[in-house]
Amino acid sequence: MNAIDLRPGLWSDHPLAPAERLFRQMAGERLDILSRAWARLDSGQHVREALFDIHHIAHMIAGTAGSLGHARIGLHAAEVERLCLEEAGREAMLQALRPLISGLADLLED
Amino acid sequence: MRILAIDDDPVFLELLAGMLKMIGYAQVTTMPSGEEALHELDFSGMLYDCILSDMQMPDMDGAALTAAIRQRTAYRQTPILMITAMNGKNAVDDAFAAGATDYITKPLDIIELRARIGMVDRLLAERRRLAEFARLVGQRAAAAEIKAEFDTPILIPGFDRGIEFLAMENYLLTLGVKRMYSTSAFAINIKNASIIFNKATGATYVQMLGDVGAQIVDALKTEDVMISYAGSGNFVCMTERDPGQSPDDLEILINIGLMDFETIYAADRLPVPQVRVGEPARSAFLSPTKPTRILERAIQSAMTPPEKRSKNGQMVA
Numbered sequence: 001m002n003a004i005d006l007r008p009g010l011w012s013d014h015p016l017a018p019a020e021r022l023f024r025q026m027a028g029e030r031l032d033i034l035s036r037a038w039a040r041l042d043s044g045q046h047v048r049e050a051l052f053d054i055h056h057i058a059h060m061i062a063g064t065a066g067s068l069g070h071a072r073i074g075l076h077a078a079e080v081e082r083l084c085l086e087e088a089g090r091e092a093m094l095q096a097l098r099p100l101i102s103g104l105a106d107l108l109e110d
Numbered sequence: 111m112r113i114l115a116i117d118d119d120p121v122f123l124e125l126l127a128g129m130l131k132m133i134g135y136a137q138v139t140t141m142p143s144g145e146e147a148l149h150e151l152d153f154s155g156m157l158y159d160c161i162l163s164d165m166q167m168p169d170m171d172g173a174a175l176t177a178a179i180r181q182r183t184a185y186r187q188t189p190i191l192m193i194t195a196m197n198g199k200n201a202v203d204d205a206f207a208a209g210a211t212d213y214i215t216k217p218l219d220i221i222e223l224r225a226r227i228g229m230v231d232r233l234l235a236e237r238r239r240l241a242e243f244a245r246l247v248g249q250r251a252a253a254a255e256i257k258a259e260f261d262t263p264i265l266i267p268g269f270d271r272g273i274e275f276l277a278m279e280n281y282l283l284t285l286g287v288k289r290m291y292s293t294s295a296f297a298i299n300i301k302n303a304s305i306i307f308n309k310a311t312g313a314t315y316v317q318m319l320g321d322v323g324a325q326i327v328d329a330l331k332t333e334d335v336m337i338s339y340a341g342s343g344n345f346v347c348m349t350e351r352d353p354g355q356s357p358d359d360l361e362i363l364i365n366i367g368l369m370d371f372e373t374i375y376a377a378d379r380l381p382v383p384q385v386r387v388g389e390p391a392r393s394a395f396l397s398p399t400k401p402t403r404i405l406e407r408a409i410q411s412a413m414t415p416p417e418k419r420s421k422n423g424q425m426v427a
Contacts, residue, residue, distance in 0.1 A: 015131040019124035026121060060119040063216035067125055
């Protein structure tokens with residue numbers, strides 16, 4: 001119902017278009033935070049801080065991406081958020097982060 | 111409706127404002143934190159009708175914000191809706207304990223959002239009606255205590271769409287033959303009216319009639335219907351047009367609308383009013399009778415359970 005096609009140029013006057021534009025604008029910053037957290041997690045350094053950042057970003061993406069036409073990114077973020085809440089192991093988290101990070105990277109190249 | 115929305119995610123705030131705009135609510139102010147929201151409430155000079163707050167926020171979470179908002183006199187009763195991730199539903203308990211009214215889940219679903227905000231809208235409309243009612247009651251209190259007679263038709267204070275039953279009868283008498291035959295009447299009976307009448311004060315009973323009247327107006331979705339309260343828990347509606355919905359559908363709509371007030375009635379230890387809608391009554395060409403007879407037949411139908419009515423809406427017994 002909410003997942004409308006909000007690609008650039010389409011529906012530019014749609015009420016959700018400003019939110020979609022902002023989502024894209026913030027994707028770079030969020031990608032940076034997730035990438036740094038991924039590296040910290042992978043190296044085993046500052047794991048708690050890394051998990052906090054991952055949870056925070058995944059929670060925000062999971063709450064908006066699907067509604068803005070980025071269903072796959074939303075699902076990946078929801079999965080990462082779920083793993084954070086369940087305090088899943090490092091390997092599972094690193095694996096779940098990959099598609100989320102690559103989804104955000106694809107969005108930036110779009 | 112003026113809405114204040116709080117979330118630490120600017121994307122979510124844009125999304126929420128966009129969705130609210132899509133469903134007809136464009137007066138939305140957004141704030142990125144609980145602290146800034148409280149500052150807005152205290153110093154902006156705006157009085158918000160509804161507050162939507164994210165549950166999970168750094169520093170001050172939704173429950174703490176709700177508790178702080180409830181300490182402000184102007185916002186003791188303002189609907190506060192929590193927004194929470196599906197997996198954070200348990201956390202909403204804290205917000206309810208702090209005074210939240212309801213919650214919405216993330217990701218937002220526009221149908222759910224419409225339903226929840228619609229409920230807030232109806233609640234606010236009811237409060238305005240009650241405030242008006244209280245004002246009218248206050249005006250009359252010095253002169254006479256509100257005394258409702260069960261079987262007496264009354265003009266319900268605050269129910270603007272209602273006309274006096276006598277006026278409705280008089281209107282019928284003024285119709286020419288042609289319009290008389292194109293006019294139909296149907297009634298809505300409050301099945302548990304006598305129970306509520308016996309348990310409630312006069313003012314509360316009249317207030318209940320106003321609630322039912324408001325739900326009838328909402329459910330009819332047309333202004334081409336005259337509505338009157340005929341006493342004994344019966345409303346009568348009269349129209350020259352097809353009401354556009356079956357009695358069963360209308361009955362369901364009204365009863366669903368009344369369920370929104372369940373907590374209000376429960377607080378007074380009263381049952382929620384439940385209605386039955388009767389079949390429409392029309393004047394018969396071949397057996398002309400007194401014009402007001404259609405009102406009596408409409409009421410009779412509404413007071414009769416469907417299984418005791420004949421297929422054409424006439425009484426079996």
